[in-house]
Amino acid sequence: MSLKDRLLEDMKAAMKDKDLIRKNTVQMARAAILQVEKDNKVTLDDEGVIEVISKEVKKRKDVLPEYEKSGRQDLIDNLNKEIEVLMGYLPEQLSEEQLDEIVKITIQEVGASSMKDMGKVMAAIMPKTKGRADGKTINALVKKYLA
Structure with a gap:
């Protein structure tokens, strides 16, 4: 199963489980992948999908300090959950x-x-x-x- 198929299946499962954060995160990742495909007129393979997901993780990690300054713990928790969901689609990180x-x-x-x-x-x-x-x-x- 390709990574794009896995994202679709996980999104469906999150909808059934009513897991709003997981559904929204996977949906945003799929939208980012689709945007890259449309902009570049290509179909991404798993390596391209990993690259897009890595960028999505980086975006979230970059805004995390700003959220921490604001003191909004609810937003910080949501962002950390999104990062955790996205990391599940990336290859094992190097130590x-x-x-x-x-x-x-x-x-x-x-x-x-x-x-x-x-x-x-x-x-x-x-x-x-x-x-x-x-x-x-x-x-x-x-x-x-x-x-």
């Missing part, structure tokens, strides 16, 4: 140790020695970690080793 190892190996492969090589290192790492790690975390690790 800190695994990421650390990938960063070290990639820096050696690229031959990076200073912060000037940051772009080369990031360009080499991102395809290896696509959908399995947060870009900010990777960026921080690369800076740690190149600084």
Whole structure:
């Protein structure tokens, strides 16, 4: 079963279970996927769907600090539930140790020695970690080793 089919089935199940947050989250993810397909006139495979879902997770994680500043616990809880639902569709996330190892190996492969090589290192790492790690975390690790 493709990821798009799984999203559809999960949305139907959430509707039957009257799980409003899950239904709305899956519906928003499906809408984002459809938008990308229409804009680019393509049909996304599972890898493309994972990319769209990763962006949706990133959007939610980016607004979380703003919600925390506002002190609206209900919104924070909803956002965390949405992130949790979306993470269920992504491949297993890399651990800190695994990421650390990938960063070290990639820096050696690229031959990076200073912060000037940051772009080369990031360009080499991102395809290896696509959908399995947060870009900010990777960026921080690369800076740690190149600084």
